[in-house]
Amino acid sequence: MSSSSAHLWGPVRRAENGPVRLAVDQLCEGAAGEPLLLVTGLGVNRLWVPDGLCRMLAAQGFAVARYDQRDGGESTHLPPTATGNPLSALFTKRGEAYTAEDMADDAVAVMDALGWRSAHLLGVSLGGAVAQRVAIRHPDRVRTLTSMAAVPGDTSGLRVMRYIRMRTLAAFARLRFPDTPDGAVSAGIAVARLLASPNRAFDERAAREAAERNADSGVHDRQAQSRQIGAQWHGPPISAITRPTLVLHGEDDPLIKPGAGRAIASRISDARLVLLPEVGHELPESAWGSIVTEIRGLADTARHLPPRPTS
Template sequence: MTSEVSPPVWSPVWSPTQWASNGEVRLAYDRLLPEEAGGEPLLLVTGLGVARHWWPTGLARALAARGFTIARYDQRDAGESTHLPPTARTGPITALLRKRGDAYTAEDMTDDAIAVLDALGWDSAHLFGQSLGGAVAQRIALRHPRRIRTLTSVSAVPGDSAGLATLRHIRLRTLARLARMGRRSHLLEGHIEAGVALARLLHSPAHPFDEPAIRAMLAETPDPGVRDARSQSRQIGAQWSGPAIGRITAPTLVLHGLDDPLVKPSAGRTVAARIPGARFVPLPGVGHDLPEPLWEDVAHQVRQLAGG
C-alpha cells in the first residue's frame, strides 16, 4: 500500500500589494509574512527611484527574527506608487541645484510615509531608510516626531542639506552614470540589464556580487525604476524647508559603508555628529548596499537601538 505525498504548499513571503493615499497620490506597500503577534512596527524607506522590491528579503527576515513586524512601500514616483506627470527635462545633478522642486516638496514625501503608517494601523513605528530613503527617514522624524520610535539612517546625506551642501557628500561621477542608465531599452531584458548594472555599480567591493539573485528580483519587480531619470530628478529635487536634523529626538543609528561609491562616508559622519545622541557605525568594505554577510549584525544593531 502506498501513500500519496502532498505537494508542498507555496507560501508567499510578502503580502499582496496594498494601498495608502496622500491626497491624489496612491502609495503601494506590503508586509513581510508571516506576521508574529506583538512584533514592533518597522517601516523600510526606499532609496532613489527604485521599487520596494530592492529591499533584501533576507535582511527583512533578520529584522523580523529580532521582534519586528516589517512593512515596505514605494515612494511617490517609484515602483507601483503614483508617478507624477512629466515636468521640466532635467537630470539628477541639475535637480539637486534647483531652489525649488518641480512637482512636490520633501515634506510631501514625509507625509506619504505617515499615510502608509495610517493604512497599516500603526500609531508609531521604527524607521529604517537607505540612501535617499535615509534622508527621507530623517525628515519624517523631524516632521512627525510622535510617530517615530527609532531612526536608522543608512548611506544617506543629511536630510536638511540642499544644493552645494548635498553635492559635497556625493560622488558626481557615479551620479552621472546613474542618470545615463535611464537611456536603456524599454524591453523587459533592458530593465533587467540596467538593474544589474546599477546593482554592480553600487555593490560592496569586499563581498561577492550575487548576480542571479539580482536578476531574479528584477524579473519579479513591476517597475524597478532604474530607467526613469525624470522621476528620480523629481524625488532628488524635492526641497526641504523644515527644521535642521539637530532637532531629531528619536534614538538614531547611522550606518555607512566606507567604500560607498555614491555617497561619501563623510555624509554619515555628519548626520551622526549633528543628531543628538546618534551612534555612527562605519562598515568597512561596504558600498552603497547592505550585503548578506551584514544582515544579522545590522538586525542586531537595530534591535539594540530599539531597546533589546
C-alpha cells in the same frame, strides 16, 4: 538585492496622501512584533529590500512593512516636469512637482493605513533622508530612526556635492537602457554593479537573478528620479531630531561618502554611527546580521528611555 516571494507578504494595500496613492505591504512573519517601516531609495520599488533581511528583522521581533514612495513602483507617478535629469534636479531646478515634506507625510499616511500609531523607521539612501525628515516633522510617530547610506536630510543644492562621489553619480547619469523588461533587467544589473563595494567580488549571476525577479523600470526612470530628488525640504535642521537614532554607512560606499554618515551622527544628539566594512551603496547579505543587531539594540535602548513630553 533580491525580489520578494509573494507568499511571504500580505496583500497590497493603498495608503492615501491627498491625490497620491501609495502601495504598501507587510511581511506575514512576525506580524505581531514592533512596527518597523522600510523607506526605499531613489527611483526603486519596495521589492529591492531583500526578503532575507526582512525575515531576519521579523525574527528579532519586528513587524516589517514596506512601501513604494511616490513616483516609484506601484505608487502614484506624477506628471512630467521641466527637469528630467536627476543631476539638474539635484543641483539646479528643484521642487517643481512636490516637496520633501510631502514625501515625509507619505510615510505617515502608510502608518495610518497599517493601523500603526508609531513605528521604527529604516530608511536607505534617499529613504534615509526621508526618514530623517519624518523624525523632524512627526516625532511622535517615530519610535527610532535608522538612516543608512544617506546624506543629511536638510542638505540641498550644491551643499550636497561635499557628500557625493561625482564620478559615480556621473556614471549613473550616463546609463541608458530601453524602456522594456529586458532593459529593466540590464539596468538593474548595471546599477547593482555600480553601487557594490569594490572590495568584494561582484556576483553578476546573483545580480541578474535578482533583476529578473524584479524588473523595476524605476532604476532608469530619469523623470521620476528627478521629481524625487528635486523635492525641497523647508523644515528645521536635522539637529532638531530627538528620537533615538542609528546611522549606518558602508565603508566602501561608491556613491555617498562615509563622511555623510559622520555628519548626520554628529548633528543628532546621542546618535550612534556604525560603519559597515566591505559594504557599498547596497544591502549585501554579508551585512544583514550587523544591520539587524544594531537596529534591535537601538529599539531595546529606546524602550528604556523616559517618555517624550507632550506639548
